[in-house]
Amino acid sequence: MEKVTLTELYKQFFMLGVQLLGGGYVIVPLMKKSFIEDRDWLTEDELVNFYALGQCIPGIIAANVSAFTGYKLRGKRGAAVALAGIITSPVICILAIATVLDKLLQLSFIQSIFWSVNIAVVILLYLSVKEVWQKSMTGIFSWVIFIATLIASLIFKVSPAIIIVCSLIFGVSYKIFEKKRSER
Amino acid sequence: MKIYWFLFYEFFKIGLFSVGGGYATIPFLYQLIDEYGWYSAKQLSDMIAVSVLTPGPVGINMATFAGFQTAGIFAAIFATVSIILPTYFIVISVSKALKTFQDNFYVKASLDSLKPAGCGLLTVVGLRLLKNNVTDLWSVAILLGLFALSFKFKKNPLYYFLIAGFVGVFLHHFSLIEI
Known part of the structure; x- marks a missing residue:
């Protein structure tokens, strides 16, 4: 080539x-x-x-x-x-x-388009979660992370970067623990 | 000048931590509302709409848009470059170990932990925008209509946006909604 x-x-x-x-x-x-x-x-x-x-x-x-x-x-x-x-x-x-x-956006015609398209944005977020949902939620392990994320983000407004780093640390250490246990 | 440093820091961070593509950047962009107030939740929702409806990767479009809302044209370009800079370094280091990367135990464990967190973060933004954007009976009706369509319909979000846009214009034309 x-x-x-x-x-x-x-x-x-x-x-x-x-x-x-x-x-x-x-x-x-x-x-x-x-x-x-x-x-x-x-x-x-x-x-x-x-x-x-x-x-x-x-x-x-x-x-x-x-x-x-x-x-x-x-x-x-x-x-x-x-x-x-x-x-x-x-x-x-x-x-x-x-x-x-x-x-x-000062034109009411355009505002009406954005008004309804912004409702579709909610559907877009629903669809993007739905698309990755099955591959993401594989057991109790992933449910724990999912729910912890919901609580941390929705109620305590913890920043996404901190949530990502914490799930990484928790998740990987759990997987290592699980691997060690199964090897025994 | 200080704002450029913040822009670089925040958008580089988004490029580094958002796993799962363009939409995964949304929770981070939402966080910036609380932290800096560069734009409002309504503006973010508008940005998402415009980003989906214009050519280009949605994540790139949103970075450019958010940067522009913050401090104009140079900030827009700066934010976009900052968000793809991590990609450059990550891709180069991964390319060297392509074959072993996907089967690596740590890579798999990381992905298994990051995916549910990503789902959770997107769900939270979805709920927040639901509260902001769906405020009257007509919007509930549109939401339910689009939701019903999602069972049968293609997954490309563009179609939903076009349908919603038409409905909005229609309702406005017959003065059924007040804008």
Whole structure:
């Protein structure tokens, strides 16, 4: 395979950012089309693997997958260029909207759209919990963390970062304990 | 200048601690309301709506938007770069150990503990926005309608937003809601 130029890499990830609409997993079919079928940049296995890994590590999934792909093609620079590419169009687009949003929101017509779309935001959160629910809740262990999180966040307003770190410490030590016990 | 330091600190932290994609950043963005008051809960809800309806990864869109609400255009770019900076370092270190990473005991144990916490955090934001956004009979009706659709319908949130938008305009046109 010929070495991919950084300009070409940037261009393709820029285009990917333009096409992404409505949630991270859309990136898979898009990348399949332009990176596997149109270009020979990735294999099917690599894409599946990058997506799976992208969900495991912290951060925005689409950005993770882009960085993995960029790194595979051109190393550290490739990862940086892929990330720059994927954020370009969203940043421009959002800035364009954000600068006029306050004025738009003075129109009652626009307000009515936002009024009802904000109800759909509640459904969106419900759907995103539902999507990961089955994979997340695997037993009493996960229920303990889930309920502790609810109480800490809802009642005591503990910051998400502290909750994440505490569940990590509790969870991993419990798993180590469990492993040691089963080995005995 | 001080605000840029806070922006970097907060958004880098979000990039580092939000596990489970773009929506996982929402609880962190909500936390910033209480802590700094850079924007209101209503504005955050508007930001989520705009982020889903415009091209680009939702998490990136929201970082840009939140940064803009905080201190304008440069803050927006700064926040976006801060949120993806951890990604850069994490991906590079993980790429070196790709094959063994997913089967590693500690990686698995971490994920098993982080997922339920992520569910809990998102549930809490959902409840808070429910309290904020669903305030009268019409909004309850829309909520239940969308909820019913979710049993049969595609999971892409875009469709729900479009339907909700139309209903809002319709209700407004016939003066059934007061805005």
